[in-house]
Amino acid sequence: MVMEKTKNKTSKENYNLKPGDFNTERKPTWCPGCGNYGIWSSLKKTFVKLYLMPHEILIVYGIGCSGNGANFIKTYAFHTLHGRALPVATGAKLTNHKLNVIVMGGDGDGVDIGGNHFMHTCRRNINMTYLLHNNKVYGLTTGQTAPTSDRGFKTKSTPSGVLEKPVNPVLLALASGATYVARGFSGDTSHLSEIIKKAIKHKGFSFIDILQPCVTFNKQNTYDFYREKIYKLDEIKGYDKSDLNEAIKRSMEEEKIPIGIFYQVEKPLYEDGLKQIERKPLVDHIITDIDINRLLNNYY
Ligand SMILES: Cc1ncc(C[n+]2csc(CCOP(=O)(O)OP(=O)(O)O)c2C)c(N)n1
Ligand code: SF4
Ligand SMILES: [Mg+2]
Numbered sequence: 001m002v003m004e005k006t007k008n009k010t011s012k013e014n015y016n017l018k019p020g021d022f023n024t025e026r027k028p029t030w031c032p033g034c035g036n037y038g039i040w041s042s043l044k045k046t047f048v049k050l051y052l053m054p055h056e057i058l059i060v061y062g063i064g065c066s067g068n069g070a071n072f073i074k075t076y077a078f079h080t081l082h083g084r085a086l087p088v089a090t091g092a093k094l095t096n097h098k099l100n101v102i103v104m105g106g107d108g109d110g111v112d113i114g115g116n117h118f119m120h121t122c123r124r125n126i127n128m129t130y131l132l133h134n135n136k137v138y139g140l141t142t143g144q145t146a147p148t149s150d151r152g153f154k155t156k157s158t159p160s161g162v163l164e165k166p167v168n169p170v171l172l173a174l175a176s177g178a179t180y181v182a183r184g185f186s187g188d189t190s191h192l193s194e195i196i197k198k199a200i201k202h203k204g205f206s207f208i209d210i211l212q213p214c215v216t217f218n219k220q221n222t223y224d225f226y227r228e229k230i231y232k233l234d235e236i237k238g239y240d241k242s243d244l245n246e247a248i249k250r251s252m253e254e255e256k257i258p259i260g261i262f263y264q265v266e267k268p269l270y271e272d273g274l275k276q277i278e279r280k281p282l283v284d285h286i287i288t289d290i291d292i293n294r295l296l297n298n299y300y
Pocket of ligand 1: 066135146
């Protein structure tokens with residue numbers, strides 16, 4: 001969702017922001033080479049491409065290395081609890097649905113402790129964007145297994161190797177009803193920026209599983225590993241993004257890894273069914289002259 005621009009504020013003619021204008025005064029603390037840098041720069045580039053201003057964006061962060069972006073990106077920001085970014089973002093979006101709401105969090109945050117919220121946010125189809133920083137490991141807590149870790153992956157919490165099949169976030173999003181489902185690679189920032197742009201412009205819940213190498217704690221899913229395996233869906237002739245069965249089939253490929261938009265359709269928005277915000281955002285309602293005592297008296 002992109003806000004309508006007013007001529008004196010953010011019209012193309014007057015817009016002169018650069019990606020660097022979305023930097024805060026703090027330098028990122030991620031390890032040198034971390035995939036989070038690629039996501040960080042792609043996102044800032046996307047804001048510029050969409051002529052967005054910092055005050056028009058709210059980013060809600062989970063807890064993890066990815067969540068530390070809250071300190072390094074100049075927009076409204078809410079650094080939430082581990083696994084709880086999506087419900088907080090839902091509340092913010094429904095309170096002010098004119099705001100561009102983006103959620104950023106790790107794979108542990110999103111499909112482990114927050115897995116339940118992920119599923120239900122997908123099926124609800126609220127107009128916001130979720131960027132999953134998928135490094136297939138718990139980075140911030142120094143390298144434990146995540147639900148996305150590959151079978152056999154050895155960490156300090158699984159010294160003999162992971163026994164379970166990993167969660168596939170793209171497949172989960174498709175099965176749960178998300179209306180825009182994509183995968184990106186933080187080592188290809190031009191491609192990533194394009195699919196983030198399309199995700200923000202999408203009318204509905206958009207989800208991107210971003211392959212994000214953790215150079216410190218995941219020596220298996222490296223930049224080279226991905227570069228060898230990745231191919232782009234938009235280079236497949238005749239690929240139909242509205243075909244759910246085809247998207248599911250592609251999402252289950254393992255030998256080669258597809259990136260790009262798997263699926264995109266338009267469905268009714270959750271917020272469009274809410275009478276309370278039909279005429280204006282909840283936050284703009286005047287509540288000073290509302291007396292709730294009558295209502296309370298009915299119950300006490
Ligand atoms: C309720 C709760 N449980 C556990 C933790 C500890 N913790 C902080 S970050 C994290 C995992 C981070 O992994 P991920 O979400 O994949 O993010 P990354 O650091 O890899 O970006 C955990 C378990 C916490 N902060 N809160
Ligand atoms: S631990 Fe991994 S994910 Fe965290 S900053 Fe370092 S490289 Fe990035
Ligand atoms: Mg992680």
